[in-house]
Amino acid sequence: MIRRLFDIIANNAVPAVFIIISAFAIPLSGYSASYLIQELLTRIGRNSFLILSLLIPIMAGMGLNFGMVLGAMAGQIGLLFICDWGIVGIPGIVLACLIGTPIAIILGIFCGHVLNRAKGREMVTSYILGFFINGVYQMVVLYLMGWIIPITNPALLLSRGYGVRNAVSLLGIRGILDNLIPTVITGTQGAGQFFNAQGGNPFILLQIPLIDGSIRIPLATLIVIALFCVFIIWFRKTKLGQDMRAIGQNQAVSDSAGIPVNRTRIIAIVISTVLACYGQIIYLQNMGTLNTYNSHDQAGMFSIAALLIGGASVSRASIANVFLGVILFHLMFIVAPVAGKNLIGDAQIGEYFRVFVSYGIIAIALVLHAWKRNREREAARRSLRGNKGGE
């Protein structure tokens, strides 16, 4: 009974705490509802795909895939090439995905092999692997590009003639997917204002009188994300998906049941890496600038923190966790600095608080997971002894 209560609290404590924090921080920040909704919609479109890419390795029992930054780097390399070739719009995004995919697959296979050699500590290994590949990525982008790998556009290159600049403008594909199907929700007064500011007509215009101002919806991005959710639901039901879930439950049993454990684990990581590649491309088309040497760094940490805040654990994560996580995490992202400023008079504190929460939440989730697992192991050992000592 007590154990069950403990489990329920452990499973839902994190989202609950965040809902409470947000409940206090939102009024403190003084932001209007429509502003918050707009910001959240943008961020859901921007980040969900990256976070969704984490689900499959969790299903296969490989924990949080800190190696998703590998995929993010592959996506960035794709983007660098289309920038160089000057391909804009949807073709640009598709081409970036096409270039990124093989790189992501190769990196994913590599990552899968490495993780198979480090069973039981996949997370720390994938985490260090992220740093390692980051070194290789920097070497390629900073030294080989423009020297061995042809990059002709001088706007991309550093003044010394090789190596890519720190900030690359993605103006050609900025917001392309988000604005593919322009959709706006406006209140009655807001409409005119919006048309003045934007010029063109939105494709879909909804009027809901309660809202002041107007809210733009990245409809196409959301559709892509929804399709991807459907893919994951479908994937779970396939043979491969079932194999992965079996491996996640128990590797030894799966192995004796004839499931190729190592191969399936590699496939899980490859899928995750490729999806992270697409996720990063979607993320960057929304941001509009590529920080060549930093963009991918944060991708892993923020995605993992968001997923955990949504109530996922190291061994169990659902699509609902992803969206709850994005909303709660980014709500805090938006309001924390302003709330901090209004509360203590220093925006920097809210900023640090945000960082602290991101890391702290990952730490707590990992601790809870390990703790629970050790308790279960202990319980299993006791039951093996015939449980004479009593619980």
Next chain:
Amino acid sequence: MIGRFIQNAGWPRIIIALFLLGLFIAAPFVGVRVDTSLSNTLVRFGMNGVMVLAMIPMVQAGCGLNFGLPLGIIAGLLGATLSIEWNTEILAKLVELGTVYKISWLNEVFVTNWRAALGFASAIIIAVPIAAVLGWFYGKLLNRVKGDEMMIATYVGFSSVSFMCIAWLLLPYKHPTMVWGYAGRGLRTTISVEGYWLHVLSDALALDIHTENIHLYIPTGMLIFFAVMAFLVWVFMRTKTGTAMTAVGSNPDFARASGVNVDRMRTIAVVMSTILGAVGIIVYEQSFGFIQLYMGPFYMALPAVASILLGGASVNKAGILNVVVGTFLFQGILTMTPSVINSYLQTDMSEVIRLIVSNGMILYALTRKVRAGR
């Protein structure tokens, strides 16, 4: 014979050692002075040695690589900043003691001539208990998460650093050299230790030969300090407690069967590791000249972890020799690559090489087969 040596040392170590040797050989040809490079390597060795030493107890006790080193570093930072904050008070107190007990030499010798050493000592004296308390809680935490220590240690380190970012802003420090000038509160991102305990170890008994042909600087004091710390750790690992600790790391079930309290040994190891981390960062700062706050300690665990692995340690076995060899190799590469490769290729590849070498080394160690199951 050679094959066995290679097997024992491991390919990555040999490649890196040869690479470093190659760098030293190539140095004169590209106009980089070998003696200066060697001096720099020694200085960096002394700076980082104690922090690498901090890895030993935890590895030996089976807690894995201490990615939570930033926790110890934070204790060290608190000690360092507090020693500056209270510098005048501490010295005044000593003078007072001197007059009360009529020990005039205390005043003359210590307070006048050894101001810096006293400041440095006070930093360590303040830092050690803080580290012990933090380490105790950290150890208790790690006992509950056996098998997942490294990942959790990483995030304990990260969250403590980001928590302290808030604390550095809010703690009531007053000392004018440390707080932001315009606000009058909140510590600065970097604080100079000049005038307090800059180079107090490095310059003690330092050998500084600066003639036309030879530019050699050996921070004897700092190296002796490292040697003393290493010796203490060495002795400790051979006491009854130290042996029990090693037993816990080699085989926890066996250790428990022999009547060793596994959790207690692990806690002691983590406390020791945290304390060494705290002392290590103070040694680092006295040589570097600055206390780096806020995000400064964030990634400091990685070089230390990489160093000890480079020295031949594995995830559950480490000794003093691993520390000495590893720190020398790692810091040697950090010193030599910028100067030699830059003069050769005209670009700064040191950062990239550091990333690849250090993380490649950690990756190599993590993917080695260790005994099955914990």
